[in-house]
Amino acid sequence: EVKLVESGGGLVQPGGSLRLSCIVSGLNFNTYGMSWVRQAPGKGLEWISGLSDSGDGTFYAASVKGRFIISRDNSRNTLFLQMNSLRGDDTAIYYCAKDSGSDIWGYFDFWGQGALVIVSS
Amino acid sequence: EFVLTQSPATLSLSPGETATLSCRASQSVGTQLAWYQQKPGQAPRLLIYDASNRATGIPARFSGSGSGTDFTLTVSSLEPEDVAVYYCLAVSFGGGTKVEMK
Numbered sequence: 740e741v742k743l744v745e746s747g748g749g750l751v752q753p754g755g756s757l758r759l760s761c762i763v764s765g766l767n768f769n770t771y772g773m774s775w776v777r778q779a780p781g782k783g784l785e786w787i788s789g790l791s792d793s794g795d796g797t798f799y800a801a802s803v804k805g806r807f808i809i810s811r812d813n814s815r816n817t818l819f820l821q822m823n824s825l826r827g828d829d830t831a832i833y834y835c836a837k838d839s840g841s842d843i844w845g846y847f848d849f850w851g852q853g854a855l856v857i858v859s860s
Numbered sequence: 861e862f863v864l865t866q867s868p869a870t871l872s873l874s875p876g877e878t879a880t881l882s883c884r885a886s887q888s889v890g891t892q893l894a895w896y897q898q899k900p901g902q903a904p905r906l907l908i909y910d911a912s913n914r915a916t917g918i919p920a921r922f923s924g925s926g927s928g929t930d931f932t933l934t935v936s937s938l939e940p941e942d943v944a945v946y947y948c949l950a951v952s953f954g955g956g957t958k959v960e961m962k
Contacts, residue, residue: 776904776953783945783947783953783954783956784896784898784904784947784953784956785953786949786951786952786953834903834904839909844951845892846892846894846909846910846949847894847896847904847906847949848906848915849906850903850904850905852903853903
């Protein structure tokens with residue numbers, strides 16, 4: 740069974756930092772691209788960052804570019820999202836999602852349950 | 861800028877009816893389009909990939925069609941459990957269509 744489990748969410752002040760983790764089990768993690776998708780309260784889905792299987796292909800949405808960094812540790816089957824200079828409009832549920840292939844330009848076939856990030860003073 | 865436009869924003873139907881959801885791309889994506897269902901409080905679930913292929917475990921009531929810039933998700937014989945927001949994805953997500961039950 741494929742499982743994706745996010746952790747690291749919480750309440751952070753504007754300007755602060757947070758690091759999300761996503762542990763993946765039930766598949767060969769190092770052969771798939773992985774991404775982060777977020778959903779602000781009452782809003783739609785936004786693909787914010789993706790990373791290919793080997794780590795040489797990346798994507799960042801304009802809304803997070805220069806502030807967020809995606810990375811992965813294939814030896815620990817874990818995806819990370821380092822979030823810096825957080826703002827109120829970063830408040831959202833952050834989902835970890837597995838790509839259907841090795842790159843990041845396919846579709847997302849498995850999702851975690853999400854980690855809630857609240858940016859507020 | 862690439863944009864996916866979904867219509868209608870909301871669809872209100874009775875059980876047993878057929879829901880027809882539209883997704884239009886600002887430029888051709890071939891058949892590289894997926895559809896997702898998201899129920900309240902849950903993560904999205906893959907329904908359709910490559911425009912017309914049902915994902916594992918998805919009932920035959922769900923079908924996808926289209927290519928290029930115009931795509932359709934059809935949900936036949938609507939059931940109360942189909943109440944959800946449906947999103948299309950091709951690089952970016954569409955804004956979603958909310959399916960309600962009368």
